[in-house]
Amino acid sequence: MLFRLYPFLTTLLFIGLIFFTLYFFGSNFVWWVLGGGAVIILFLVKKSVGRIASTIVPLLLIGGSLPVLSLMGTPSLRYFSIVLLSVSLYLVLLIKGRLNDNPVDKIALAMLSGVNFLTFFVLANLLFASFIHFSEIVFPVWLMIILAALISYIIAKDTLENNLFLPLKRGELTKKDINAASLLAALMTSEIAWGLVFFPFRYRSNAVLLLAAYYIFFTATQFFLTKEEKRRKLAKDIVIVLIAVGLILLTSKWRYY
Numbered sequence: 001m002l003f004r005l006y007p008f009l010t011t012l013l014f015i016g017l018i019f020f021t022l023y024f025f026g027s028n029f030v031w032w033v034l035g036g037g038a039v040i041i042l043f044l045v046k047k048s049v050g051r052i053a054s055t056i057v058p059l060l061l062i063g064g065s066l067p068v069l070s071l072m073g074t075p076s077l078r079y080f081s082i083v084l085l086s087v088s089l090y091l092v093l094l095i096k097g098r099l100n101d102n103p104v105d106k107i108a109l110a111m112l113s114g115v116n117f118l119t120f121f122v123l124a125n126l127l128f129a130s131f132i133h134f135s136e137i138v139f140p141v142w143l144m145i146i147l148a149a150l151i152s153y154i155i156a157k158d159t160l161e162n163n164l165f166l167p168l169k170r171g172e173l174t175k176k177d178i179n180a181a182s183l184l185a186a187l188m189t190s191e192i193a194w195g196l197v198f199f200p201f202r203y204r205s206n207a208v209l210l211l212a213a214y215y216i217f218f219t220a221t222q223f224f225l226t227k228e229e230k231r232r233k234l235a236k237d238i239v240i241v242l243i244a245v246g247l248i249l250l251t252s253k254w255r256y257y
Helices: 005-024 030-049 053-069 075-101 106-133 141-163 165-170 175-196 203-226 231-251
Strands: none
Touching: 005 030, 005 053, 005 075, 030 053, 030 075, 053 075, 053 106, 053 141, 075 106, 106 141, 106 175, 106 203, 141 165, 141 175, 141 203, 175 203, 203 231
């Protein structure tokens, strides 16, 4: 079923808040509107997904999208991003509602993983942009590393719990295994985030590099948990990621802004 009322209303309100923020941010009542909208969105997201734990990633996507869109340099890029983020929000709400009815829907799980990676990328953009544009006092390196680890942990845990529902149900894996794997992915990602601080690239380039590293670590961790023999697929993913990273390094401008 491609239409559900609560995800549709959530997405509609999300789009409304985006355009209100972009065009009326200087208004005196903007924070009242955003605050009221946030309360309504929280209620609608909860109604869409059913469980409190399932609201975390959609709320991270919503919270990260509003400031990231303000960083877009051209109207065409901004409008394309609005469409992409709005569709992604609607899909993640629809998918999480679907997984409540059928937790092993492979199409829904694949789409959820994609939206979760997009959420990570949005928040990675926000982290590096904040680090570059704010002073060391306001946004120190240690705070960025902690936030990178926390975001990685939340998204990895959400993705693994959904993708590995059957092994968890059969007792082949436990919640402790999922938590340990998520923590490992978070630690690895935070180390990469710390290393990227010393690269004088645009924040979007750093965000892409961090996403690439996170994708490889997460995929390897999931294969390890499930004991799947997918070395060839993992090697293929690593080669593709390395080629993409190489292109980014060659084409990125060596400046922070």
